[in-house]
Amino acid sequence: MKYITILGATGSVGTQTLEVIKKESEKFKLIAFSANKNYQRIINTIKEFKPKYVAVVDKFTYEKVREYCEMQNIDINIFEGIEGLTTISILPEVDIVVTSIVGMVGLVPTLNAIKAGKDIALANKETLVTGGEIVMKEAQKHKVNILPVDSEHSAIFQCLQGNSIESVNKIILTASGGPFRGKTKKDLINITPEQAIKHPNWNMGKKISIDSSTLLNKGLEVIEAHWLFGLDYKDIEVVIHPESVIHSMVEYKDGSIIAQLSSADMILPIQYALNYPKREKSLINKLDFYKINKLTFEKPDMINFRGFKLSYDAGIEGGIMPTILNAANEEAVELFLQKKIKYLKIIDIIEECMNKFENENNIELELILNTEKIVRKFIQDKYNF
Template identity: 45%
Template sequence: MVILGSTGSIGRQAADVIARMAGRLRAVGLAAGRDGARLLEQVRRLRPEVVALEDPEAGRRWQPVLEREGVRVLVGPGSAEVLATWPGARRVLSAITGAAGLRPTLAALEAGRDVALANKESLVAAGSLVTRLAAARGARLLPVDSEHSALFQCLQGRRPEEVERLILTASGGPFRGWSREALARVTPAEAVRHPNWSMGAKISVDSATLMNKGLEVIEAHWLFGLPADRIAVVIHPQSIVHGLVELVDGAAVAVLARPDMRQPIQYALCYPERGPRLVERLDLAAAGMLTFEEPDTGTFPCLALAYQALQAGGTAPAVLNAANEEAVAAFLAGKLPFPGIAETVAAVLDRHRPQPVTGLDDVLEADAWARAEARALLAGAWEAGRAE
């Protein structure tokens, strides 16, 4: 298989799964952005045939070093797309963060590869394109997010008419129960400290705003074909129950596991088989009480914004995603207060008039428009802040 985004959080954990299942899984190729040092470590551990570095400067620096390890090196923009179609790779793990993962994901599906999808933005921004292409090429979309993996596992062997609704769980992030006034003082360092999961900075901030759960609602719509009003979210601080499928007779089926991404990664890489245990056994007695509560969309409006974008349809989800990426980047750079993330996304969505998605150009145009709008709003906020 090929790992796109091998040096990120999901990519590193996937590399660990593959290394520990060397008799059953093999990494043919690894694609990274610019982290040549970590890529070199992975090359020495996994011994792939080929690697890619999208950043040209990093590629020039690390190409000679990597080639001395006997691996072929692709460099520059588009190299991840080439790797996504590499001969001999039967499955592609798409774990590049953000909208940058869309083109490589589409390339893998166009080539008929099964895609283990950790890049939720591909489905958020271009769900209709991704799912149509997968169906046309006979390729499978295998969810990697723990929540979607749980739903996918619960749905195995079930007929669509048996399913009433899907329920995604959310930890609530590090600021569950905080007031809007307290959130105004949140720092980036606080926002990236997730209470249960080890994740990258962007997805950690999305978890803190509940935007991550909103993106997952949109992703679930495209993966499982249910409308927004049949996809619910419940806050579950312990992160033991990862997802539930409510059946028409009133029963609910759930997947429970420790909060360790290696389990859903392994399931997607090995599907339809199951691999050996790589994670600690779930001890329910030690876990103690499991609690659930409704999300506070008044304090954390990003979840409601995602539902709004899904119901609007067309290019609205792509705009939501792009505006959020720009706002999160500004927050992490110390140029936007935490509540400003939701405010920026809401303002951009309010200015957008959704258009039908007939091809990739429609998605890319909406993405570019939303980023420009968000940057203009953010620039105005920075100027106002300096004036004060």
């Protein structure tokens, strides 16, 4: 039996992780989870999975959950605020922490979980984008497995099994192209949040759906892949693959290419991470090759989708620049979702911040967290009217 904490249990990846736990209840037990404001999902999760602990970030929701559990005489420990994320990440009885919380808020509890010797099922790409150097060093020091849950990184991880990284020529990350593939800047001027979150292949949360539409998400995944697999940026390639059947590939030095294929369903990488190194009975719809008409591939459009190039450039520059990029993106996306800025302004704000703030190369956790605050405050002061 593996005992599990989920950071961000009410989001897309979190709810699908709960589905895996439910379907494989003989192997997994939910010990703790965190959530923000989704009161009903929090209560439903407590009632169905009966965890020992819950961390609720939002104060008002925390009070409602605490009151409900007291009235119903439910025996559960309830923690409030960001500090609760760390508390449930370092519990002695927990074996693996699923980090599916969105944004940089996942960095600190993930680091603390690693230091406590917990394996990490990583679905929070911002953790490695901003703190990859620190996180991977700590994981190596504490002999902790970092098991990728993003479909692309899980695919690469699977394609590498049985082979050494030294035998790799390059890795190839696939991307669907998002809902606006083939569009020009002129086409994107009046895009609404409702249009941008409609991903053609994947069911994801709002923030990551926006990132996918701008292709910035793929650049973040390049940075994440750099830290996960220890490859130079020149050895990480991105190809647009609209069908989302091939989730990523590894090209070896002898010219062989190994690809991981499956239906577009996050259940598979979640199940693989939780069961690693074993493979268990499928929980997803299997591919039917007789129904696949074609597999197509294109180069990324870096002219109309500058976000991809900016994120790639930030990764290559290194230092604190990926944190500047990520903080600017998180803030700009939120402004767009609130309809305070236009769609194309997201990337303009990111570029503005990358030009405004100087890079620093001596990365420490305090520098990362302070940089995030400074960048966010700059954007809020200038654009949050």
